[in-house]
Amino acid sequence: MLEWLWEFVTKVLISVVVKGVVAWIGEHPYLFGVVVICVGALIFGVVTVDRRLSKAKIALAGTCDAGHAIVTHCRRERTHDIVSYTSTHFIDANFDGHVTRVYRIRAVKDVHFIEVRLGVFDVAPAVGHLSDLKFKVEAPPGALYRHAYVQSLNEARKKRVAIFFLPSIEPGDEREMIITYIWPRMFAGLKGSPLRSKLSRTPEMLKEVFAYDLTDSTRPIRNVDFQICAHPKVGSLKADIVGGNPPNSRLEQHSLVDPVRNDVTYKGWRWIHENAEPRVYELDVRRKK
Numbered sequence: 001m002l003e004w005l006w007e008f009v010t011k012v013l014i015s016v017v018v019k020g021v022v023a024w025i026g027e028h029p030y031l032f033g034v035v036v037i038c039v040g041a042l043i044f045g046v047v048t049v050d051r052r053l054s055k056a057k058i059a060l061a062g063t064c065d066a067g068h069a070i071v072t073h074c075r076r077e078r079t080h081d082i083v084s085y086t087s088t089h090f091i092d093a094n095f096d097g098h099v100t101r102v103y104r105i106r107a108v109k110d111v112h113f114i115e116v117r118l119g120v121f122d123v124a125p126a127v128g129h130l131s132d133l134k135f136k137v138e139a140p141p142g143a144l145y146r147h148a149y150v151q152s153l154n155e156a157r158k159k160r161v162a163i164f165f166l167p168s169i170e171p172g173d174e175r176e177m178i179i180t181y182i183w184p185r186m187f188a189g190l191k192g193s194p195l196r197s198k199l200s201r202t203p204e205m206l207k208e209v210f211a212y213d214l215t216d217s218t219r220p221i222r223n224v225d226f227q228i229c230a231h232p233k234v235g236s237l238k239a240d241i242v243g244g245n246p247p248n249s250r251l252e253q254h255s256l257v258d259p260v261r262n263d264v265t266y267k268g269w270r271w272i273h274e275n276a277e278p279r280v281y282e283l284d285v286r287r288k289k
Contacts, residue, residue, distance in 0.1 A: 097186025
């Protein structure tokens, strides 16, 4: 009985709608023509944009394949030492990550390029392209050299970039480069779940692991400086060294001024090393809500 009634009501409604549309077309034929043209143009535009995006994705994939082939073919031995390295992570109020890396390298052999890696954990959102990260490679002010780069890997949460030195670095010479990017919601792992916070009776401790890969250097690195600071709205951070504190290093509380607005002080931690061995360094950073 209910199925029959529902079918009857549906047919009546469709009939009323169709009759109304036909009547409206009869009264406004020119306006109907305009609507048809607009809808057709919209469909054509969507199809055209989709085709262009598909071509752009194919071109990007080809560029990454070429970059990966160059890196694989040329990087058969280590060509440089890292003289100093500074990595600064600003954790914004919305948990975006503003990252600055400063490398100073010395050539052991002719250095035409180095490859750098960017990545996040699965809790952070995927990013399609380097342009979405506002990725930049710059030389210090007044430098007589510049850089160019080719992306060599483009996965959802992992990127690799081959950065070329123009001109190349001759043995014994040093060169500095500054890398900056912003990964949206990079530190979502520190944000946590509002529902879990309400249900839990104990303060929620949220965690991110910061890993720094310095294995490209052939010798110990003179100065290494890791800085992690958070916006006041994020809350306080606690940092622990994974694997024990290496010699000639210290972990201390630290603060930095917002580099964009210069009106907010970010607080966190600083891990400083002298003559650091070329290896992977890890910090376990937790946030207390």
